[in-house]
Amino acid sequence: MRAVSKAKNHSIARKSLRRTIFFVAAILFAASTFDAYNQAQLAVVLILFIGVLSVTLLTGISGQLSLGQGALMAVGGYCMALLMINQNYSLWVAIPLAIVGSALAGLLLGIAAARLTGPYLAGTTLVIALAIPTLANRFMSVLKGDEGLPVDVGYPPVWFTNLFGEPSYEQWQLYVALPFAAIALFLASNILLSRTGRMWRAIRDNETAAALSGVNFSRQKIFVFVVSATFAGLSGALYGLRGLVGPSVYPVSLSLLLLTAAVLGGIRSIFGAFIGTVIVVFLPDWIDAVLHQFELSEQVSNFMPALVSSLLLILTVVINPAGVAGTHLHKHKHK
């Protein structure tokens, strides 16, 4: 039995590794053909993809609705910025420590949230997201209020430039985000294919049935919060490295953006998380490219991305709840 289980675990790891290698290759290929602006946008896709994965795991797989993932991103961002500014840590040290900080925040949130479901859980997490500006101003001397903490990816190390040449700032942003996104993808893929993923899905589908099958759902609900917070914290730390960690970088709308991306792409799928992230990041550019041909006032064009993404969200929920990934699957099944 143990040998069978071990072989299966290896198989899962191999499958996840293949996915990750393909993913990294595709991103590097795309980056090589993109101009500087789209490279920066691709870096944002990678960063937010990790955040959307946190929603996929928490909401899509384990069935716990969170409207406050942006707050957990802020925890990661603030931890990293404080370590970089006050302790002079490099981002390569600060980010892993920030992930630990986010995981602790996730643990606290998970302990509280384990008793809550549905709208009560959503409301609680939303309040946490709303509290970020207040906390930043309450602890002004440390968190610097609305002004925030300026941090960035800095410059590549000498060994990197010796080996690969001098990257542009946008390329460097991308190269910093890519390994973290790859690790996140590998871990998420492993979790979903493993026994843990099956337990989370069982909790989502029916808590009583899961308990009867031997799943300690209270412990698992806390665990999923910790894992999800880890992903969100990593995403938040990388998001802050774009220039600033502050309340206006992690507004409530960021939490809703992550959820929108997850739903549009397909909330139960890693593939959907990626597609959804690409849609929400590039949608304003696509709309801009289309509207560029028309003489629309700024009053109209400024609201178009929000309007179109809202319409897409409504249409997805009503017509195709499984999102883009679900459509993809549907076609495959009918071939």
Added chain:
Amino acid sequence: MRNRASLSRSPRSFISTAAVVLAGALALSAVPAQGASTPGVSATEIVLGMQLPQTGPASPGYNKVDDAMRAYFDYVNSKGGVYGRKITLVVKDDTYKAGLTVSTASALINKDKVFAMVGSVGTQTHISVIKDINRRGIPDLFVNSGYSGFYTDPKKYPTTFGALGTYVVEAKILGKHIKENFAKNTVGIVYQTDDFGRNTVEGLATAGVTFTAKKTAATFIAGTQGSGLDAQMQQLKDNNVDVVVVGAVASAFAAAVSSANKIGYKPAQWIVISVGADATTFQTILGARGIAPAVSAALLAGTISASHAPSPGEADDEFVKAYKKINDEFNKGPDKRWDNNVLQGMNIGYLTTSALLGVGKDLTRPGIIKYVEANAAKLPSAALSPLGYSTKTHEAFTGFWIGKYDATTVLKPVDATRKVWTTDSAKGPVTELKYTRPAIAADALPKVG
């Protein structure tokens, strides 16, 4: 089952679909590279970029600055442009959220290939991009923020130049007025909890106006003032504050007055930092809350503020007359009503044109930075004080006059004849400024020579 199947889908299909989406993104988003050696400059065009809140809670009033700037540039273009080059202003809406400011700056720099950033609005939003803009050597001209930290150390931000006097300078001048005229009153403050607000508090403290812990001070959080400032106003009322200083954006001042009105709190005097005291913005915001123009005008009347430029209500001022005419003819924005924001936008357009003309036909990024830094005296504008630019500071206007709003929402000097005061952003004294503003040309175009 469906989910299980989705997870076991082949990696090949994942990668193929991902590649298609990324290729689509590229096809729709990519822009052809420009061949010019200086980005944003061709034989026929100069492309400038700007970011500001065109939408969102902090947008009222400030969302008119870009339309006014564009109107002035369109006027310049109608007269042949700058050495034959038309000025194009590309504007991005950052909704006053720093996370978005990073993206809009990236779009302006990498996609629109702007030559320079001009007139960007916002302190906390600009903090998120100022380092990157400077690192790339992009001119960051006439920033609409009075935060002294952007300008007082040019070695830190060599490409950034202000378009306002600093909040410290303005607060020191207002502080002197408070000390001389309200020494017997209880003075309280509502300030924005960022560098803007803290600069205000710092300037007032330098002038000797300090606040006792939380007894007489209240704060608000930028961006949330839409829900009102009832608690802060109640706090000031409970502490018998009769002179309220506001160091915040216009929407916050409007929210403060609205909240005070609601709870029946009538301080004897409001004193407001200039960027928060625009009359039309104030009336527009209160109008949206159901307060009639006549009532909001009455609420504003008597408010003390400061300005580096003439009041937009000074119909006889030659710059006001010229700018107003251009605004009437060229402003295509949704709200072209003449006010402080439009005047400021026009003035930045005028200053930018001056700088572009001053550099000459060979326009480069280092060239314009060097020119602006070394030729403050050659860059006159509607302002009633000179620019302070030098190798030691990139602060803009060094002087302010103090005025009081009358019943017709016009800011009028508190002195019988207008006195302009000047000081620095450090501990220097406040003294009277003697400055004669150069006249505007008949065609309202800057003459540099």
